[in-house]
Amino acid sequence: MRFIHLADVHLGAVPDKGWPWSSKRGEEIWETFRRVIAYIRENPVDLLFIAGDLFHRQPLLRELKEVNYLFTTIPDTRIYMIAGNHDYIRREGGYRGFAWAENVTFFMEEKVTCVKDPLLPVYVYGFSFHHREIRQELLQGLAPMEGEGLHILLAHGGDLEHVPMNIPALSASGFDYLALGHIHKPELMIKSGAGYSGSPEPLDRSETGQHGFIEGWLENERLRVRLVPFACRSYEQIVVTLNEESTQGSVEDMVAREIIRKGKENIYQIHLRGERAPELLLLPERFKSLGNVLLVEDATRPLYDLELLQKQYWGTLVGDYIDYFSGRALTPVEEKALYYGLQALLETSR
Ligand SMILES: [Mn+2]
Secondary structure (H helix, E strand, C coil): CEEEEECCCCECCCCCCCCCCHHHHHHHHHHHHHHHHHHHHHCCCCEEEEECCCECCCCCHHHHHHHHHHHHCCCCCEEEEECCCCCCCCCCCCCCCCCCCCCEEECCCCCCEEEECCCCCEEEEECCCCCCCECCCCCCCCCCCCCCCEEEEEEECCECCECCCCHHHHHHCCCCEEEEECCCCCEEECCCCEEECCCCCCCCCCCECCCEEEEEEEECCEEEEEEEECCCCCEEEEEEEECCCCCHHHHHHHHHHHHHHHCCCCEEEEEEEEEECCCCCCCHHHHHHHCEEEEEEECCEECCCHHHHHHHCCCCHHHHHHHHHCCCCCCHHHHHHHHHHHHHHHHHHC
16 A cells, blocks of 8 residues: 655745746646656555645636546546645635546545545545634544554644644544645654645745655555655755855855755755955845845854954044943844944045
8 A cells, every 4th residue: 555645735826926936936836746646647556645735725617627637647546635724615616516536535524524445444534624714623532433444634734723733642542644734844753653744845935945745655564654855946045154265256156056066946045154354245136146046144244353443443433433332242233233333434434
């Protein structure tokens, strides 16, 4: 028995709106979903679980038909799916009354129901959101029914507004695997026999690192799971530590090398740290031409010899300015004020 656990695909989302790569990202989310189906065609699995938020918002009829067509191309895989808080089932929504392919089971109710797989000794449990939020602990006290085989629960949520749940308690109650959705960063909880597959493509810059889906299989009667990286891009951080010798060009070269090493297709946040020569005025905008750069954070400090400056400029505005800040711990804002002010004063007093 093999399964794939997918969640939070967010078809229809357009990440990083306003950035040059944004519209491509929207298409890539669809493309990666098609690739997952193609992967299943080439490496057939018995079961495909989709734990909510397949769509970013209410699905349109043509989108449902598109997805349903893809499901018909993997007829040997039984698909079990639920709706999450983004694609929750609305009274007039597209999910209502949609005729899914034969191999699809959609858990329509907002309470847990169970379906026995027609071919395998596997019991699948699930529920769908009918609301944007569900604050009730819908799963409290839930336990699998009687039946020899694997008991797998599909659930979306886990935070206060979206079905608070006690994952260790659920797994202790006898479920063999909890196929979870809602958290976009993948997380395998091996001890609990649970996992958030995360979104197959990362959707915003907080979702750094690998993304894909979870694959599960039985080995010597034990359920094994692993994360399969599948995203076509990732959000990455680059940290460059400057020193007194650093120049705009040398820092740009380091960033460019890191972008090539980590992959030109990825989307970057650049953090500049350390100490720089006081006269170096970094131009963060220039880093944006080196690749898909979303953000440049400059937290470098100019390397002033404050004591020496204080002596040199004693009795002048510069000296008084340093006096004002010296002899105590500075907040980050004060520190910035000190360095920016000092730089401005020194440049005009030269
Ligand atoms: Mn969600």
